[in-house]
Amino acid sequence: MNEKSTINCIDVRRLLLSNPADLEKDTLQHLNICPSCKKAALDASGFDDRLLSALKVPVPDGLANKILLTKGIHENLQQRRARNWFRAVAASIVLTTSIIVSLMYPDSPASVSDIALAHIKAEPHHLQDRKNIKLTKLDKIIKPFNMKINISSQRIHYAGTCKIRRSIGAHIVIQGKKAPLTILLMPDEKVSSRQTINEDNFSGIIVPVKNGSIAIIGDKQEDLNAFEKQIIPQAAT
Amino acid sequence: MNKKDKEFDALVKAYSTDIYRFAYWLCKDVALAEDMTQETFTRAWKALDSLVDPKAAKGWLITITRREIARHFSKKRIETINIQDVPVEQLGADGDLSQHDKLIIHEAIFSLDNEYREPLLLQVLGGFSCNEIADMMDIKPGAVMTRLFRAKQQLRQVLGPDIKDNVMVKL
Known part of the structure; x- marks a missing residue:
């Protein structure tokens, strides 16, 4: 060992084992002047090379591709989860909105007057019927509904039963002063008080009776008050 | 393929081999x-997105691997293997070492305590300096050097006579 060196052989050999890739200037200088340590450095380098060779175990075939594939699957799963999450949130919003609306408007079905008018519009051909129905037949038709009406002086163009919303009712067409009038006996369709209809070319009234309501609907020009008094004398209050 | 996909693709192709080998030597x-x-x-x-410096990618990945392995073994009792059970194919056929020498080196490396084996892997296999290893293992550089030396x-x-190389250094 050269006397001018500031580092001794023990230090150098310790560094060759612990940090061979990052030797400092004084260590390198020592290696240049110390044949024994220079040989040790070569030995250490050879040892590390052999160690590295042994550490390089075979890697599973297609490892990189497997990782990339897994990442792709992972991404798809994440996207699917995100989509499901959004769907779940959307469904929750719709459900919540429905509940809130139903709470705000607990019972908002179509009104009885809307139902009556819609029924007449759906069966306009009955306003054209001219069947001249006899009172005895009319009585048979309306008897099951237990709603008393008085039609004696008007010509009866049509009388039959039909479904009005949830129940079967009676549909009668008589001759008014201006045009045919429709009378609907509507069991289960209750109204709290007398209602009037003024819509399109129709005017009408809905009168509450014991077990439902009776509608008289005719032309807009028709005076329905007189008909009401005659046809439904027992109108409930 | 967007920028993030490309970066990831490059990382996998560049470092998956090193990461696997590092994991293998720690997991056995x-x-x-x-x-x-x-x-x-x-x-x-x-x-x-948290990887700011691409040059630090390898160290970043190694750190993730170390954490994953630590997490795995914290849940499960470490099972050691008998080196005789290691299939010869796992030793690899590359390099100028014989299968016999590789088997002996395998046994020797696995016989090291984890505190010695890990910095050794990081230095020899990972190519990291003592300072970098110290950062990764959160210990002082001097401690890293001591562990590597030991x-x-x-x-x-263990290996001196078996690998037919006069690497023993008389201190």
């Missing part, structure tokens, strides 16, 4: 090493 199990490698890259993908000294004592 081929299948587990592959799982740890997969898990490392899955976590890397999720956290890729690890290699221990290996030399």
Whole structure:
């Protein structure tokens, strides 16, 4: 060992084992002047090379591709989860909105007057019927509904039963002063008080009776008050 | 393929081999090493935005791997294997070492305590400096040097005569 060196052989050999890739200037200088340590450095380098060779175990075939594939699957799963999450949130919003609306408007079905008018519009051909129905037949038709009406002086163009919303009712067409009038006996369709209809070319009234309501609907020009008094004398209050 | 996909693709192709080998030498199990490698890259993908300096990618991945392995073994009791059970194919056929020499080196490396084996792997396999290893292991550079010195000294004592190389250094 050269006397001018500031580092001794023990230090150098310790560094060759612990940090061979990052030797400092004084260590390198020592290696240049110390044949024994220079040989040790070569030995250490050879040892590390052999160690590295042994550490390089075979890697599973297609490892990189497997990782990339897994990442792709992972991404798809994440996207699917995100989509499901959004769907779940959307469904929750719709459900919540429905509940809130139903709470705000607990019972908002179509009104009885809307139902009556819609029924007449759906069966306009009955306003054209001219069947001249006899009172005895009319009585048979309306008897099951237990709603008393008085039609004696008007010509009866049509009388039959039909479904009005949830129940079967009676549909009668008589001759008014201006045009045919429709009378609907509507069991289960209750109204709290007398209602009037003024819509399109129709005017009408809905009168509450014991077990439902009776509608008289005719032309807009028709005076329905007189008909009401005659046809439904027992109108409930 | 967007920018993030390209970056990740490059990371996988550049470092999956090193990460697998690092995991293998810590786990002592081929299948587990592959799982740890997969898990490392899955976590890397999720956290890729946090990798600011691409030059630090290898160290970043190694850190993720170390954490994954630590997490795995904290849940499960470490099972050691008998080196005689290691299939010869796992030793690899590359390099100028015989299968016999590789088997002996395998046994010697696995016989090292983890505190010695890990810095050795980081230095020899990972190519990291003592300072970088110190950062990764959160210990002082001097401690890293001591561990590396002892690890290699221990290996030399075991391997000296067997690998037919006069690497023993008389201190």
